[in-house]
Amino acid sequence: MTIDGRIASRTGYSRLSCDEDFDLQHELRAWSDIVIVGSNTVLVDDPKLTVRRVPGKSPLRGVVDSRLKVPPSAKLFSIPGGVLVTTEDHDDARLEPYIEVGVTVIRAGKGVVDLVKAWKLLYEELGVSKVMVEGGGHLNYALLDKGLVDEVWVTVSPFVFGAGVSVFDGEGFDGLERKASFRLKGLKVLCGSWVNLRYEVLTPRLPLDI
Numbered sequence: 001m002t003i004d005g006r007i008a009s010r011t012g013y014s015r016l017s018c019d020e021d022f023d024l025q026h027e028l029r030a031w032s033d034i035v036i037v038g039s040n041t042v043l044v045d046d047p048k049l050t051v052r053r054v055p056g057k058s059p060l061r062g063v064v065d066s067r068l069k070v071p072p073s074a075k076l077f078s079i080p081g082g083v084l085v086t087t088e089d090h091d092d093a094r095l096e097p098y099i100e101v102g103v104t105v106i107r108a109g110k111g112v113v114d115l116v117k118a119w120k121l122l123y124e125e126l127g128v129s130k131v132m133v134e135g136g137g138h139l140n141y142a143l144l145d146k147g148l149v150d151e152v153w154v155t156v157s158p159f160v161f162g163a164g165v166s167v168f169d170g171e172g173f174d175g176l177e178r179k180a181s182f183r184l185k186g187l188k189v190l191c192g193s194w195v196n197l198r199y200e201v202l203t204p205r206l207p208l209d210i
């Protein structure tokens, strides 16, 4: 994100990482069982979400998409290991084009994806226990709000956008009755002017036995 907490400018520009930050991103991908992004991120950036810059295996690659806005031709579905996380609203015929290209479908909730249920199904049906989420701001916020985030790794890049998508974009915590709070676990300067911060989430946090 930029110094003012934006992950995309008002015109959609979002290339903020330096080389060492990209390396860290790919190390984290290699560590995880699945990398997940929100539907808007796929529509805007069409990322592959594979591991390319460091040694290691590419994880599963998923998108949270309630309304099937992401087409089966999206790059994250182009090699085996694509996962579509959607709602229970769509019948088999609507999902067939995804299944035909080898995508695994997880259905959770009605109207909007029920993230708590979806995360449980990822574990139960695909054996996923390490999830890395790479945005965008709305999915980041929704997961934090539901208490599903253990750690936040954020790299502050030396830019300001002044407007655009916030790294956590949603209804907002009032900061008094309900706050999102963190403990700093580590920090690293990258490429001279970028700072990677690693936080443990203190609140909100779901109990582990859900």
Ligand SMILES: NC(=O)c1ccc[n+]([C@@H]2O[C@H](COP(=O)([O-])OP(=O)(O)OC[C@H]3O[C@@H](n4cnc5c(N)ncnc54)[C@H](OP(=O)(O)O)[C@@H]3O)[C@@H](O)[C@H]2O)c1
Pocket (backbone or CB within 6 Å): 001, 006, 007, 008, 012, 013, 014, 015, 016, 037, 038, 039, 040, 041, 042, 044, 045, 064, 065, 066, 067, 068, 069, 112, 113, 114, 115, 134, 135, 136, 137, 138, 139, 140, 142, 165, 169
């Ligand atoms: N700089 C960076 O590191 C970085 C990283 C990632 C993204 N980005 C940028 O961020 C922008 C996209 O971010 P964004 O915030 O607009 O979108 P997003 O978080 O990628 O996607 C949000 C969408 O996910 C879907 N979704 C499904 N279930 C959901 C749930 N339970 N809660 C929340 N969302 C749910 C919703 O659409 P449906 O209801 O239709 O399903 C929602 O509109 C792009 O410009 C991209 O370039 C930047």
